[in-house]
Amino acid sequence: MRLNLALGLWSRKLITVNNSQVICIAWTDILSGFVQSAHSELLVMSPWITTAAARLISHGLVGAGPVKLQIIARLDESDFLTGASHIDAFRPEIYPPNARPEFRALPMLHGKMLLSDRKRVIIGSANMTDGGLYRNHEVCLLLDSPQIGQECADAFFKFWHMASPLPSDYLSNIESILEEALPNTDEEVAEAPASSGSLRLRSRRRTPRFKYVSPSQATKARRHLADILALGPPDEILPEDVNSAMSWLTGVLKSLPREKKLSDGVIRHVESLMYHPDLSVRSTAIDRAGRNGLRSLVPRLQALATNPTEPQRVRSAAAFSLALLGSQEAFATLASLSSSDGDVGRWALRGCFLLLDVIHQEDQIWFLNDLQIPDPVSVVDLARRCQMASGRVSERMTKALLVEKCATGLWTESDVEALACIMMLVAQLLKTRRNRVQLGMIxxxxxxxxxxxxxxxRHGPLSPSLLRSLASSGFLDHGLSLLLGATWARFKGHETSLREVLSSVPRFFPVLEIIESYQPNKPDAGDGK
Known part of the structure; x- marks a missing residue:
């Protein structure tokens, strides 16, 4: 088949391919012939590889001269535990002596490509797995072209240099983990201990987390998508003075029943105020869109958050609201903003953690790998158990803050314990001193x-509404109980012990000092006495 290709990825010129074949059938025989055509080099890129595919490649190389075999795959521990890849496929001894296999690991690899002597290429949707070879409905393209072959090889080695070599003991560690994961055949199996309420990430991972490298021009692509999402102001912006607008947003809207808040008229009113000339009105309207669950305004919020010409206050409020709405569609926008400076990046990152238990698994692992989280699987498991997307605003924000700070290594369990102690002391102050506590200063x-x-x-662990609820009823949210419940139960009613925890760390001295200033027989903080 003669094929003319305008391949922007490989070349800006028109390339003529004299021999090509579209593969949309079970193709083990085609793969065998392709491998046998390799005389000096075979390059394989496939996220997952099973033993059957590896043996097919090995069989095709038998009897050939010396062939350099280089294979890139994901090679993540979880791939072997789920059976997506097989450990035997990466053992050098499975390949014939004339092949010199080298393996490298590249997290989030998705491309599939085979090259024979840089002259023949198979590229398409199929992995080197049983499913990719004969079970799934796949489409691949086989091309005979030295020009395309060379440019595909250039792309392959670009990925090769991004990828990580395997440690010498990697496969043996994987094998040990697989043995431990086998079902227990004993008749009596000890019951698993109940959760202690600790934030410790539960992980049995003993293999290294290979370094994730973002694709070239990923930032540019994200900006391109943001431009596509961009929206201008609504067609109709209602003229409204500042006082009336703020009164409606902070009073009337808050008192409306849930079904009324979601009515078309209310949504249009909020949308109009999101573009009000006054900056305070704009940011308040954007904030209320998130707090009131107005998910139909997600496209507007995305446009505002990603528009670099908007004031930082508007963009950060939009990122905050996107985080609150818990919309899967907002994840890509929040992820693209999470490395931004200031409040925009801070709330975007928090939003990504809030969405962690509702987004697709591939998005979860990509996001956590991008942050260089050592064990993303355990973080995802913790987010799932904490039910990050459920609860009141203050509960959700507290859970996201704790998981984010601990997952990124910025906080330890001691920090979480100290925060729980502070929450208990301040909650008690609010209960006994009520409105006389200057919570802003604390x-x-x-x-x-x-x-x-x-x-x-302010929006999370020291939110007045959350602290008052904790003081009167304890933890009503399952996730917060999981994260902080053990500390709360251990110290409840023991204020002396709470103070001892804080007094043992110098950076908490000012915290303890202001809390103690509210004790009986002492003037209130800020009284000037």
Missing amino acids: NQIVADAFGVAPGDL
């Missing part, structure tokens, strides 16, 4: 001690 001092922004605490 919030600022605690934020300084933990190295976070005051808003991280």
Whole structure:
């Protein structure tokens, strides 16, 4: 078949291919012939490889001269535990003596490509697995072209240099893990211990996490998608003075029943105020869109968050609302903004953690790999158990803050314990001193001690509504109970022990000092006495 290809990926010129074949059938015989055509080099790129495919490649190389075999795959521990890849496929001894196999691991690899002597190429949807060879409905293209072959080889070695060599003991460690994962055949199996409520990430992983490298021009592609999502202001912006607008947003809207808040008229009103001339009205309207669950405004919020010409206050409010809405469609936008400076990046990153238990598994692993999280599988499991997307705003924000800080290694279990102690002490203050507590001042001092922004605490663990609820009813949210319940139960009613925890760490001295200033027989903080 004569084929003319305008291949922007490989060349800006028109390439003529004299021999080509579209593969849309079970293709083990085609693969065998392709491998046998390799005389000096065979390059294989496939996220997953099973033993059957590896043996087919091995069989095709028998009797050939010396062939350099280079294979790139994901090679993640979880791939072997789920059976997506087979450990035997990566053992050098499965291949004939004339082949010199080398293996490298590349997390989030998705491309599939085979090259024979840089002259013949198979590229398409099929993995080197049983499913890819004869079970799934796949489409691949076989091309005979030295020009395309060379440019595909250039692409292959670009990935090769991104990928990581396998440690010498990698396969033996995987084998040990697989043996441990086999079902227990004993008649009596000890019951698993109940959760202690600790934030410790439960992991049995003993193999290295290979380094993830973002694809070339990934940032440019994200911006391109953001431009596509961009929306202009709504056709109709209602003229409304600042006082009336703020009164409606902070009073009337809050008091409306749920079904009324989701009515077309209310949504249009909020949407119009998101473009009000006054910056305070705009940011408040954007905030209320998230707090009131107005998911139909997600495209508007995406457009505002990604528009670099918008004020930072507007963009950060939009990122905050996207985080609250828990919409899977917002994840790509939040992920693209998560490395931004200031409040925009901070709330976008928090939003990604809020969405962690509702987005697709591949998005989960990509996001956590991009953050260089050592064990993303355990983080995803913790997010699932905490039910990140459920609960009131303050509960969800607290869960996301704790999981984010611990997953990224910025906080330890001791930090979480200290925060729980502070929450208990401040909750007790609010219960006994009520409106005489200057929570804003406490919030600022605690934020300084933990190295976070005051808003991280104001909307989360030091939210007045959350603290009052905890003081009266304890943990009503399952995820918060899982994360903080053990500490809360251990110290409840023991204020002396709470103070001892904080007094043992110098950076918490100012926190303890302001809390103690509210004790009986002492003037209130800020009284100037």
